[in-house]
Amino acid sequence: VEWNASLWGSRRAFTEHVEKLAELVAEKSGGEFTINVSYGGLSKNTENLDGISIGAFEMAQFCAGYHRDKNPSITVLELPFLGVSTLEEEVAVSHAVYAHPAVAADLGRWNAKLLMTSPMPQYNIVGTGEPRDELAEFDGMRVRATGGLGQAFSAVGAVPTSVTATEAYQAMESGVVDTVSFAQHAHLSFRTIDEADWWTENLNPGTVNCPVVVNTDAYAALSDEHRAILDESVPEAIDYYLENYGALLDRWEEVLAEKGVEKVTISEDQLAEFRKIAADPIRETWIADMSAQGLPAQELYDLVMDTLEQTRAGN
Amino acid sequence: MANSGAVREDGSFLSRLDRDLARLERVFALVSGLAVFSIMLFAVVSVTGRNLLNRPVPGYVDWIEQLMPFIAILGIAYAQRDGTHIRMDLVVGRLKGRALWAAEILGVLAMLALMILLVWGTWAHFQRSFDFAAPLWSRDSTIDIALPLWPAKLIVPMAFSVMVLRLLIQLAGYSRAFILGLAAPVAVPLIRSAAQVAAEEAEALNAKGG
Amino acid sequence: MTSVEIGLWVSGFMVLLVVIGMRVAFAAGLAGLIGLIWIFWSKRGYDPEMFGWALGVAVKTAGQVPHGKVANQALSLIPTFILIGYLAYYAGLTKALFEAAKRWLGWLPGGLAVSTVFATAGFAAVSGASVATAAVFARIAIPEMLKAGYDKRFAAGVVAAGGTLASLIPPSAILVIYAIIVEQDVGKLLLAGFIPGLFSAVVYGSLIVGLAVLFKRVGPPVRGFTWGQRFAALPPALPIVAVVLIIIGFVYNPFGEDAWGTPTEGGAIGAFIVFCWAVAHGMRWPELKSALLETAKLSVMIFTIIWGVLIYVRFLGFADLPGAFSDWITGLDQPPMLTLIFILLAYAVLGMFMDAIGMLLLTLPVVYPAVMALNGGDFVSAEESAFGMSGPMCAVWFGILVVKMAEFCLITPPIGLNCFVVAGVRDDLSVQDVFRGVTPFFIADAVTIALLVAFPAIVLWLPSLA
Ligand code: NA
Ligand code: NA
Numbered sequence: 001v002e003w004n005a006s007l008w009g010s011r012r013a014f015t016e017h018v019e020k021l022a023e024l025v026a027e028k029s030g031g032e033f034t035i036n037v038s039y040g041g042l043s044k045n046t047e048n049l050d051g052i053s054i055g056a057f058e059m060a061q062f063c064a065g066y067h068r069d070k071n072p073s074i075t076v077l078e079l080p081f082l083g084v085s086t087l088e089e090e091v092a093v094s095h096a097v098y099a100h101p102a103v104a105a106d107l108g109r110w111n112a113k114l115l116m117t118s119p120m121p122q123y124n125i126v127g128t129g130e131p132r133d134e135l136a137e138f139d140g141m142r143v144r145a146t147g148g149l150g151q152a153f154s155a156v157g158a159v160p161t162s163v164t165a166t167e168a169y170q171a172m173e174s175g176v177v178d179t180v181s182f183a184q185h186a187h188l189s190f191r192t193i194d195e196a197d198w199w200t201e202n203l204n205p206g207t208v209n210c211p212v213v214v215n216t217d218a219y220a221a222l223s224d225e226h227r228a229i230l231d232e233s234v235p236e237a238i239d240y241y242l243e244n245y246g247a248l249l250d251r252w253e254e255v256l257a258e259k260g261v262e263k264v265t266i267s268e269d270q271l272a273e274f275r276k277i278a279a280d281p282i283r284e285t286w287i288a289d290m291s292a293q294g295l296p297a298q299e300l301y302d303l304v305m306d307t308l309e310q311t312r313a314g315n
Numbered sequence: 316m317a318n319s320g321a322v323r324e325d326g327s328f329l330s331r332l333d334r335d336l337a338r339l340e341r342v343f344a345l346v347s348g349l350a351v352f353s354i355m356l357f358a359v360v361s362v363t364g365r366n367l368l369n370r371p372v373p374g375y376v377d378w379i380e381q382l383m384p385f386i387a388i389l390g391i392a393y394a395q396r397d398g399t400h401i402r403m404d405l406v407v408g409r410l411k412g413r414a415l416w417a418a419e420i421l422g423v424l425a426m427l428a429l430m431i432l433l434v435w436g437t438w439a440h441f442q443r444s445f446d447f448a449a450p451l452w453s454r455d456s457t458i459d460i461a462l463p464l465w466p467a468k469l470i471v472p473m474a475f476s477v478m479v480l481r482l483l484i485q486l487a488g489y490s491r492a493f494i495l496g497l498a499a500p501v502a503v504p505l506i507r508s509a510a511q512v513a514a515e516e517a518e519a520l521n522a523k524g525g
Numbered sequence: 526m527t528s529v530e531i532g533l534w535v536s537g538f539m540v541l542l543v544v545i546g547m548r549v550a551f552a553a554g555l556a557g558l559i560g561l562i563w564i565f566w567s568k569r570g571y572d573p574e575m576f577g578w579a580l581g582v583a584v585k586t587a588g589q590v591p592h593g594k595v596a597n598q599a600l601s602l603i604p605t606f607i608l609i610g611y612l613a614y615y616a617g618l619t620k621a622l623f624e625a626a627k628r629w630l631g632w633l634p635g636g637l638a639v640s641t642v643f644a645t646a647g648f649a650a651v652s653g654a655s656v657a658t659a660a661v662f663a664r665i666a667i668p669e670m671l672k673a674g675y676d677k678r679f680a681a682g683v684v685a686a687g688g689t690l691a692s693l694i695p696p697s698a699i700l701v702i703y704a705i706i707v708e709q710d711v712g713k714l715l716l717a718g719f720i721p722g723l724f725s726a727v728v729y730g731s732l733i734v735g736l737a738v739l740f741k742r743v744g745p746p747v748r749g750f751t752w753g754q755r756f757a758a759l760p761p762a763l764p765i766v767a768v769v770l771i772i773i774g775f776v777y778n779p780f781g782e783d784a785w786g787t788p789t790e791g792g793a794i795g796a797f798i799v800f801c802w803a804v805a806h807g808m809r810w811p812e813l814k815s816a817l818l819e820t821a822k823l824s825v826m827i828f829t830i831i832w833g834v835l836i837y838v839r840f841l842g843f844a845d846l847p848g849a850f851s852d853w854i855t856g857l858d859q860p861p862m863l864t865l866i867f868i869l870l871a872y873a874v875l876g877m878f879m880d881a882i883g884m885l886l887l888t889l890p891v892v893y894p895a896v897m898a899l900n901g902g903d904f905v906s907a908e909e910s911a912f913g914m915s916g917p918m919c920a921v922w923f924g925i926l927v928v929k930m931a932e933f934c935l936i937t938p939p940i941g942l943n944c945f946v947v948a949g950v951r952d953d954l955s956v957q958d959v960f961r962g963v964t965p966f967f968i969a970d971a972v973t974i975a976l977l978v979a980f981p982a983i984v985l986w987l988p989s990l991a
Pocket of ligand 2: 877933941942
């Protein structure tokens, strides 16, 4: 059996679990089941779900925020200030949500089955000039942030600006934006860290959720043996991803020191204020909108919160 | 290479069909031109808004992306009518009479096959983004301000259907020329040498006061 | 049959369709669609019952491409650049430029020809298309050169060659297309075209001065303009300066402060300035309407090639042909520079027969990854690379090289579009005359390309600042 997996960009920390999965599956099946990972050759990143739905390829990665209307249920994971603070917690809440029947049905309309997540750390911001560590300083700040994060920033008076990830460095350098909100690996690979004077250590405004899915028919057509191999390789692939990303976060600290980027800490009451202004209304609107579409929105949000609590209790 | 040519007209039924469709194509092309113009105005608004008022147009990129299919796709049949879509005429340019019409018939048939299949494929693409049950009928939206994508996706099969009609008219025109052995049939672009094309282009530019 | 073999057969089929005269966009789209059907059907072991499934998947996969690929903000530069070109005619910018160049540079040996080259370079700053530039200047510059006693073939050659500058000096539609295919920063590429464009103009100018000293057929200098007359010629050409400054300012602010916006915005603002100027010079709705229709027609022609070719590229992705070609190129047992030179020579041969945009779109998806791999990969550092430049810089350098090759092909026989256009404008010139007249520039271009290959800094200095 030969599967194609549609990813985009190039091989990076964000794609290591898929690479690892391909390696594990080939190894365990003695080369009978292989997964070819393609970076952008098979589809455009915002159309990976379309490709899965058509059956053009068997596996794909995408981000929920690329197209809210395609996957309303999993946008719960992109709400601002959920309080997720480690990658392990991110994995736990994502996989709990993926297992919910309403979510499976939502993605089922695309002939897609959620396989695993691509955990991303919080989208803290880098900026130029004087550090902004108080909410009042966010007023009028031009920030590159998309989706729910953009909404959160605009709630405190910041101006979210449309810039693609690849244009972010240039936009920052030229002053089109003052700050850029990314995960660490993206600050490194899109070089926004090279322009930065400071980085918010604990703003933790939220993140994006990027699942890996498989085509339901292709999954069903696997032999029992191959399906078992695929399923049991997922936790191993995720472990590998976490280990690899952990190493990247260590390097992040070195890069900050090397480039003399200041770590900005925001006080607890400022954060509480931000949550009150941004997180609560956005969450309430989200729950109202999604309930109107017939999704168990409150239930999904509670699931996230409960899982988060359990994960923390378990540690 | 580019051999856009004047299309001959007369009182025949085929020529009337050709002109009726041409009117529709012209409207589509004008909408497409106005979309280009609005991109220009939009940038002016966006840049002044951002630099003078610190208030960028929300979702500027999303709006531009919505306009692009109008510019890129809507005029496809307008350009096909006079043969603007480029080709290498090293071989075709040497053919005359029935041999030429036979070659043109084959070319149009191949294009027709492609366009009919693409009407199907692009319609399916539209359908996946459209859902009567969803808010704004939207099943797919832009990244920044979540504009529904279905209207821009619907443009494509619409424009391609007009292209199919245009190709059918050209197929009829070339077939008629082949059967009757005509030298200068109606409703199809007539091949001219590159020099003729260039002369007419320059003439047109000059008339505009270049 | 392996997927790479399918890729090769389908590519051969596409070339055949193009050569026998099928319109390029549709030949590429049809070949891509057939290739997709073949690939999907082969995955099901050519089971006759599965043909319908393979057809459906292929058609739906191809059906994603037209909307999916054109709904791209960076591509909006193409229609805006085309619109600028049309509006510039109404604004009377071409005549103003030639007049200014004549008064300032006419005193040089071969002065009118030198003026023509620099006026085309100036016009290039508002025009994104080479052929249109050649057509306009054939009307304006050739009569003046003939009056001054120039050989008519040489005069025609000057205009045909000068026209090619439009695609290097920004704005340039073809550089935008390159940036889209290879997914590189549009602003950097546009900026990178500036110096090689001016460099080409200087090489042309020096060549003319040299020829003027050696041969009589190059006309005499034009003297006698006062400084007052010289300065008086500048204001009508001002919008060009404004557009140039704005486009630079939007990509890289020369005053060292914040840039004003993205390149796509810069192009649109440039168009707006030329639009205002054209309105001030009497353009009204009927003229605007025909400019919009012409823009729409030319845009849809280019975009149809783009999505047609991208259907073929999507098929190549499934066939993994680019990967295989790249492995083959990097596995060759010869210096990478020699391989690069062979690639450029292949472009020279291909360009004799093909349109520039079509040529780039058809070849880059396979050739570009191979060249990047040859240099050592997308993210290689300058020290570890084969050509002595980082991955992103190699993308810029190769882009300028292939665009210069494509421009070179506009003046080489048998299909040199610029030469056709010039001959078409002038009843007294045959295509052969223009090809003969353009021969010296042909050599100048070969020298320019060799210098750009030998000294990449000419290309990379400006973008490395930004
Ligand atoms: Na130009
Ligand atoms: Na040529």
